Amino acid sequence: PVDGAPVRFAVLGLGWFGPDVAIPAIEESDFCETTVVVSGDREKAERVADEKGVAHALTYDDYADGEATDAYDAVYVVTPNALHLPHVETAAELGKDVLCEKPLEADAARARKCVEACEEGGVELMTAYRMHTTRSIRWVRDVVQDGAIGDPVHTRGAFSYNLIAAGEDMDQWRLNPDLAGGGPLMDLGVYPLNTSRFVLDSDPEAVHATTVEGPDEFDGLEKYVAFTMEFPDGAVAECDSGYEVAGDNYFEVGGTHGRIRVDVPFNVDADRTITVSAGGEEQVVEVEEPSEMVEEFDYFATGVLTDMAIGPDGRHGYEDVRIADTIYESGESGGRIEL
Ligand code: NDP
Structure with missing residues (x-):
């Protein structure tokens, strides 16, 4: 048992991997829960929230404006590669820990900004390489x-x-x-x-x-x-x-x-x-x-809730x-x- 669980996630990007693989893994995990889904399409967000039993459906603009910020502790970014940075920056500003899909960003300069934003914001940044779990x-x-x-x-x-x-x-x-x-x-x-x-x-x-x-x-x-x-x-x-x-x-x-x-x-x-x-x-x-995705989410949550160092961290993802x-x-x- 880990004190403070579950870690409540906002899942950003409702394409294939988020709704079909990650949200079911979060549901199966011991220490995580999806409480917010975020999409460019409000109707899609509401439909997915309804299907998956998730309380809050937001657009990216709502998320950037800090809506429902009390409803989640961490974000899982699963948008196209070059759209990781803006969501990571918002999370860092809002004080939310980040699990970001691989590759960390579309080029090294942008990946470095993800790392810097999270270090400045004092939040965890893990690059979601399944192979490590x-x-x-x-x-x-x-x-x-x-x-x-x-x-x-x-x-x-x-x-x-x-x-x-x-x-x-x-x-x-x-x-x-x-x-x-x-x-x-x-x-x-x-x-x-x-x-x-x-x-x-x-x-x-x-x-x-x-x-x-x-x-x-x-x-x-x-x-x-x-x-x-x-x-x-x-x-x-x-x-x-x-x-x-x-x-x-x-x-x-x-x-x-x-x-x-x-x-x-x-x-x-x-x-x-x-x-x-x-x-x-x-x-x-x-x-x-x-399930390596269940392992990955529970591992990340354990790092968020304890002193355990999380790897692969943002710097490791930047290096790739x-x-x-x-x-x-x-x-x-x-x-x-x-x-
Ligand atoms: P999809 O194409 O299935 O979905 C991406 C989603 O991102 C879209 O459905 C859309 O959701 C959102 N999005 C926001 N802006 C755009 C845009 N301009 N063009 C297209 N989509 C946009 O991609 P995947 O889910 O397969 O991949 C997403 C991320 O996850 C990538 O970084 C990829 O590398 C990573 N990935 C990791 C895997 C792993 O095993 N770890 C496996 C597969 C992918 P909405 O309409 O809700 O905004």
Whole structure:
């Protein structure tokens, strides 16, 4: 039990992930409750509030004006990437702790402003990387850090989704550079990027990337990116991500004595398969995960209600966006760039 629970959330952005995944997870959690929903469309907010049994339905303007501020303790920002900053700034001004979806913002300058606003406002800022509360990835990190595969020297990871073959709307915000800040790298590639940092418990010091521009509808965004990241102790990460590549979804860590591979690590609430090859033997483990979104909300709430430091915090999320910006720079120049 945690004193002060539940933490009451305002959920901002009623697209796919907020109402379909996050609000049900909050309902299932031990320490959280949704008391406010916020949308650009008042009728939608009222409809979702009604369907989900939420007391308050606001527009973004109402939220910015501080309406119903006594009805919530924290905000969960689940709008397009380049619309995280204004909502984070309002939350910081109102003294509300923030759980903000990944990537923290559309570019490093804006991500830094999110961090600064929350530090100035004295509120918590967590970047919502599910992988940090996913049991299988946490297990991989623990055994790698304990030396089970010797010194970790290599990660490989890919996360792709063929949105062209899926017949997705080409007018969506994910293909709008102003709202997304990038193509598959910002949406999907940040998963292997961030999971490499998390599992190696280290930050890269140089990147080298190749990007391939998408068709006209991509408005200059890449449809494919491949990048390497060099870590200070010599470890190297190799990752790729695309919007015209089907279903790549794996993460692997290679060490001096063995290797661990996780299949389907990055889809939300998927059951994962972990294959450990070490000492000449191979072991395959099917992992039934508890809901990582429930874990994520309860973890955040515990940090808000106690002295526990919350991670990945805003600075950690900012670092990913800084790395992503440098990956784009390298994609354009074709060279290796130190961070
Ligand atoms: P959707 O497109 O499904 O929904 C986004 C919502 O944002 C819209 O429905 C809309 O809600 C609101 N919005 C406000 N302004 C705009 C605008 N100008 N254009 C489009 N939408 C707008 O996106 P997702 O829910 O999939 O993604 C939202 C965020 O969550 C992103 O940052 C994404 O990276 C992240 N995400 C994280 C996932 C994870 O596993 N952690 C999975 C999926 C997404 P309204 O009409 O209510 O204003």
